[in-house]
Amino acid sequence: MAGSKRIRIGVLGASGYTGADLIRLAARHPNMELVVLAASSHAGKPLAEVFPHFTFIDAPALVKAESADWNSCDAVFSGLPHGTAQDLIRELPRDLKIVDMSADFRLRDVGVYHKTYGREHAAADLLGEAVYGLTEHYAEEIAGARLVACPGCYPTASLLALIPVVANKLVDPADIIIDAKSGITGAGRSLKQNILFSEAGEGLSPYSVGTHRHAPEIEQEIGRAAGRDVFVNFTPHLIPMSRGELVTCYVRLAEGVKPDDLRDALSFAYQPRPFVKVAEKGVIPATQNVRGSNYCQIGVFADRLPGRAIIISVLDNLVKGSAGQAIQNFNLMFGLPETAGLEQLALFP
């Protein structure tokens, strides 16, 4: 039975939000045992001091990454910020399987990395080894990988909506507009004035307009699906909710294609996949449907503009957009059922 296999888990970045959601899910995963929790700035503290909602479980105390016993682990998840992740991951024992939730190993081209993040990559050799962890599209490579680079939350929502329709040449890959909306956990746990409750609440603000770092990542994968280089519009907005992400994708239909054809292509692509569901015609996805779960819901709509369509995709940015997809990948890497530990339904209302 699934539950009988125990895999020892380490976590890098245990004091951030993606680290926390990884721990939340790992603590109840039938095959995981948490053995190392690293969070350098909080080393020595009990986990429940940093995240009081973990007061109800037994967990190892936080340690410095440098002094952790990584050899006691079978796999490591990293919830570190980009930049820091590569510095620590390259120091890990080579026989560990690694699931990285940062941006450090997502870009396949070191030049694009350099241009996007403004620094040299400190572990360029690992870039070649890393597999892009968009589970529904790279399951086979992921199953055989040692290092998986989980997509960003926005790329996950966007690519699940767009890859099947681009790959099937149903839309023009050069005319894609992605209006993206994210809950505030997407901004992380670092202290910034604009994410204080009193400032972010009851308000709505776009950010990084025209310049967000998830755009090159989306373009990389849309480009692969299209078979050529593309640019896409990607405009993110900060929404006054903690979790949840929704992308509204505006696409131009290829000659003779109808919105229903997009829905059919998406349904066909995801019919065998447990976590992505295409909504019936007329049903509008909402983040409430997926809050706290690993599910993604996608809907297709005709546009009022002739020859265009709208694809809407929702997920929980910390689960399917981060820790949940990380575990989904881990499950494949260790030969477990893809859904192990991930079957929680949305917490609604």
Added chain:
Amino acid sequence: MAGSKRIRIGVLGASGYTGADLIRLAARHPNMELVVLAASSHAGKPLAEVFPHFTFIDAPALVKAESADWNSCDAVFSGLPHGTAQDLIRELPRDLKIVDMSADFRLRDVGVYHKTYGREHAAADLLGEAVYGLTEHYAEEIAGARLVACPGCYPTASLLALIPVVANKLVDPADIIIDAKSGITGAGRSLKQNILFSEAGEGLSPYSVGTHRHAPEIEQEIGRAAGRDVFVNFTPHLIPMSRGELVTCYVRLAEGVKPDDLRDALSFAYQPRPFVKVAEKGVIPATQNVRGSNYCQIGVFADRLPGRAIIISVLDNLVKGSAGQAIQNFNLMFGLPETAGLEQLALFP
């Protein structure tokens, strides 16, 4: 001095949100005296029973519209729902000035009205008389009008962002995508499950995708500015906040036009206007900046897609998007300073 002129005001639809915000502002307007508050379903009740935040002012009790003494008024504001508004407004004394905040007199073409609202217009003769109350663009006509049809909240935000750039032929009027986001007061006070706190909170949902009734209104005015018929994409989303509205407009630049040209055209158009402010390059508008105020803020940004730009516009849907703009129009109709009673700054944080 401004304060010496007293104008007697009646309100139709005093128990809805736009009615309430009209009363909030009217109660402190230097030239207004509230004499009739009509709300048929609550006739006989004190205003503070229906809106407890009015417990601090003296106000007339609510009456039925049919039995109100409209002749005691100089002007009437209507906050009724569409459909109902036309039925009651056509019965008002002809010498009253009327500012309607519903959708009933916004569409200039009775055929478009019929198609959009699925009913015959009950006061088609008044349609010809009505002036479209987008203050910044029709100030002169408004000043001479008897009946002003205030734009919807979405059209106000969208048209303020788009009319100057369309009229100056800086963008392609056939390729406009308006991704719109509104606070939940935009859905009104009628009881619906999806706007309960427990369901709308901590969530985000698109609605009326491809079918929202504000699209024809936007097209009517964009079409006038462009000098030809157009379709636009208009996709609204419900945001978990009470007030505030933001539209993200994706536009294709005309040959040789740069994003900065759009900003210049907008700045030139609104430089003399007290309530619309174009943000400096790099400054991103946010609904927090205008909450509870009559201001609108507009920003222009280069798109990552070559040849395209993004225009972002924010306002408070109940103020500049409804009751505030109604008073702005009223001020012009009665020869008062445009800003009378409307100078409140945003309530932030």
Added chain:
Amino acid sequence: MAGSKRIRIGVLGASGYTGADLIRLAARHPNMELVVLAASSHAGKPLAEVFPHFTFIDAPALVKAESADWNSCDAVFSGLPHGTAQDLIRELPRDLKIVDMSADFRLRDVGVYHKTYGREHAAADLLGEAVYGLTEHYAEEIAGARLVACPGCYPTASLLALIPVVANKLVDPADIIIDAKSGITGAGRSLKQNILFSEAGEGLSPYSVGTHRHAPEIEQEIGRAAGRDVFVNFTPHLIPMSRGELVTCYVRLAEGVKPDDLRDALSFAYQPRPFVKVAEKGVIPATQNVRGSNYCQIGVFADRLPGRAIIISVLDNLVKGSAGQAIQNFNLMFGLPETAGLEQLALFP
């Protein structure tokens, strides 16, 4: 193993919030199979039409309670409103085990019921049979019961905080003040203006001051613990969040008793219980710690007023305060591990 036993479940009131949370948990419970979902006003609809977050599971369509095949069930959970619950429960087959989440069978005295709810009880004979389902204090009776009346959310939070200290005569049972705060799901799914997002959001209001129906229920159980009749203050407040409940209990210490003695008594009482945790000295409970989980956290504090103390208790009103505790009771009634299907950790952030 636990997972091998399948128990067929019916749900009354499947379209309300407690019904929905029961379904959410039941769908992932290792021993439950959902076979009947009754929601009379929505009979014939798929569950996902009424609760779109259930689009990801297969579930029976909604049926009328009257026409459901209750004999296909082993146990029935009722999430019906009080009054309606008793009418339907008394019609169920006698061999079904029943877990009622309404208020109908909580009061042991039919006279108190009559006085509190203003109606005759329609199933007074079942009152005698019903066991009060505060799991931590009546586990043995619950294990042998056919009909369990789950406590209200407020009584659960209050009684878990107070019973051990009253029973041990550490506080004066005649001087207990319970200032209670609840998220808005506590008000249910019925449409009311004050729970619209636009009205309940960004605001705070007490309700039922001095008259709430949970007071007699709390007094019944405090009275049992004290060995005499008592009155308690109970003052609820509506908090702008969906889930979560916190009671701040102000108590007068018995002669010679110190706040630490209260903490010790609580720790002793709950040390063997999986879902109630007493916070260490200085740690302040917060609803964030238990959101979406079946846990309850209790803290004890010295008061600035000499001879007094403060006990603070938090839980999720829909889980430990309703559906979760219902399943906890069900687990005992069917000889399953008390924690089966209930181990989800809080969804934070």
Added chain:
Amino acid sequence: MAGSKRIRIGVLGASGYTGADLIRLAARHPNMELVVLAASSHAGKPLAEVFPHFTFIDAPALVKAESADWNSCDAVFSGLPHGTAQDLIRELPRDLKIVDMSADFRLRDVGVYHKTYGREHAAADLLGEAVYGLTEHYAEEIAGARLVACPGCYPTASLLALIPVVANKLVDPADIIIDAKSGITGAGRSLKQNILFSEAGEGLSPYSVGTHRHAPEIEQEIGRAAGRDVFVNFTPHLIPMSRGELVTCYVRLAEGVKPDDLRDALSFAYQPRPFVKVAEKGVIPATQNVRGSNYCQIGVFADRLPGRAIIISVLDNLVKGSAGQAIQNFNLMFGLPETAGLEQLALFP
């Protein structure tokens, strides 16, 4: 007329929330002219860079407190944190009138100050001069004062509810429990993890249980009204909303006194006051009624516990609880109408 008198205003602490709300109100006050805005950490920046909602007004740029030309001012408001306030205020020219919104000059006894704030007072001589700025109870002293120490937000809400009933010996001053709830702006603008949107939202937490620094301030004034030293319980809770404060006061009635007697005493005390309104019997105050306004609403209720009553008081913590009351005091100090610049109604919904 009121508007003709121009008073030049300086602000210390212009980059905090109380400073911002002071500026918001001052910018529209008929008699104020903003001439100095000091915010040392942001010196040199335009105000709108620190608070973008001020982009719609002309305002002086931010300067260092040390280099500001205080002689160009007639009055100074301080929104500095406690501790810092006294250091800067003692350096101001002696002929300036000063309204301090910090805690530095509220405690009349330098020993209590020392004990409460754990430091020596740096301007003890000014303590003797300062008048406690609870406008409704000290109007005469305030009118003649040079330095006014505005009460904290919690003390304002609590004292307005309690002073009249204590002074009239209607309740036992030794048995007062104040369960207080505040919006998150009450925690200020300093960066702390627990006030991030993702952590404070959808949650509720008590803080400073038994130890909050507003308790001695409340006791000082209750003691004056009672004619003897008292302790009170004061337990604050953080509520997921930006603005608003509600205190639920649990009191023991004096022999023969009824709850209606409390209401009568409060109504009598506040009948002539423009900003405090006692709710009619049965009407429950809510923070929504006063959001963004200078009003305070108070209600009285019978308790279920015999011989006890409940007094509930609401206000906006940044307005009547801080900047609004500061301006109310300023108005008295300069012989202006008490309501000048303060008549905005609540922003609801």
